[in-house]
Amino acid sequence: MNDRDKSKAPEREAVLARLLGPDGPELGCEECFAELDRYVELDLAGSDPDGNVPGMRAHLEGCPACAEDFRSLKALLEETD
Amino acid sequence: MASATMTMPIETPAEDSAARGEDDSRRWLQRLGASGPRRDAAVVELHGLLLKAARFEIDRRRASLPHLRGDDLEDIAQQSADDALFAVLSKLGDFRGEARFTTWAYKFALLEASVKVRRRAWQGRETPLAEDAWAVLADTAGRTATARAEDTELFGALREEIEGSLTEHQREVLVAVTLNDVPIDVLAERLETTRGALYKTLHDARRRLRTALAGRGFRIEGIREEAP
Numbered sequence: 001m002n003d004r005d006k007s008k009a010p011e012r013e014a015v016l017a018r019l020l021g022p023d024g025p026e027l028g029c030e031e032c033f034a035e036l037d038r039y040v041e042l043d044l045a046g047s048d049p050d051g052n053v054p055g056m057r058a059h060l061e062g063c064p065a066c067a068e069d070f071r072s073l074k075a076l077l078e079e080t081d
Numbered sequence: 082m083a084s085a086t087m088t089m090p091i092e093t094p095a096e097d098s099a100a101r102g103e104d105d106s107r108r109w110l111q112r113l114g115a116s117g118p119r120r121d122a123a124v125v126e127l128h129g130l131l132l133k134a135a136r137f138e139i140d141r142r143r144a145s146l147p148h149l150r151g152d153d154l155e156d157i158a159q160q161s162a163d164d165a166l167f168a169v170l171s172k173l174g175d176f177r178g179e180a181r182f183t184t185w186a187y188k189f190a191l192l193e194a195s196v197k198v199r200r201r202a203w204q205g206r207e208t209p210l211a212e213d214a215w216a217v218l219a220d221t222a223g224r225t226a227t228a229r230a231e232d233t234e235l236f237g238a239l240r241e242e243i244e245g246s247l248t249e250h251q252r253e254v255l256v257a258v259t260l261n262d263v264p265i266d267v268l269a270e271r272l273e274t275t276r277g278a279l280y281k282t283l284h285d286a287r288r289r290l291r292t293a294l295a296g297r298g299f300r301i302e303g304i305r306e307e308a309p
């Protein structure tokens with residue numbers, strides 16, 4: 001059963017992006033998890049996270065679950081620090 | 082003549098906090114590697130941090146669990162903290178000191194909690210059928226067709242390639258995760274595999290679709306999701 005509200009179909013670009021995924025090399029989920037703590041700290045410090053962890057941003061664009069985990073860790077650190 | 086204080090290195094605030102982070106991390110590893118009451122106290126303290134992280138995550142996602150009461154949510158938090166504690170203690174050797182120890186530990190608690198919440202939210206729910214996905218494609222194409230005449234063609238080609246160029250497993254994963262919003266952890270549990278293995282399947286399916294569409298003359302480069 002799909003309870004998506006049909007009157008609010010997602011936009012063209014969003015559907016295409018989800019179907020086709022990121023364009024270019026990306027990490028897998030295991031590598032993403034291994035780098036997540038370092039990536040978030042670099043991000044919060046403004047220390048070029050994408051230059052230091054290549055392929056991470058593409059994975060976060062392509063993988064909704066890892067992207068949620070990224071946002072959660074970032075938000076938790078922002079709240080605790 | 083230089084006084085003792087003037088020869089001390091001047092640290093920027095960032096270096097200062099990084100050094101403090103390294104000290105904290107070293108202290109955690111020493112305490113967790115110790116034995117007796119010193120280690121016991123560290124384990125209790127670590128569990129407290131993991132529980133805080135798990136509650137934080139569950140609080141963020143509680144809208145997806147409207148049917149659960151506070152007790153149920155607290156149970157999920159406790160279970161997540163317990164599982165994360167086990168994971169952290171058994172993976173201490175993997176900690177490379179590239180982030181603070183607490184940041185490294187938090188991610189295990191957040192992962193345990195987010196996976197449990199996603200699975201709980203989908204408990205008893207059927208995985209949507211492919212027809213739901215085609216409706217998403219048709220809706221999207223229909224809504225934009227007046228602005229972009231070629232969209233009907235593009236979305237038609239997409240459906241053809243999804244049905245014709247992918248393996249059954251690739252099609253199932255792609256449709257569920259990208260069109261029907263089934264969380265990848267929920268699908269992984271149902272197919273008895275892992276998030277990583279399913280993502281690899283999704284990745285291969287997407288590559289194949291990109292290649293097929295490009296081969297049919299559609300311009301798809303530059304399409305990308307918003308940064309998270």
Ligand SMILES: [Zn+2]
Pocket residue numbers: 028029032059063065066067280
């Ligand atoms: Zn992932």
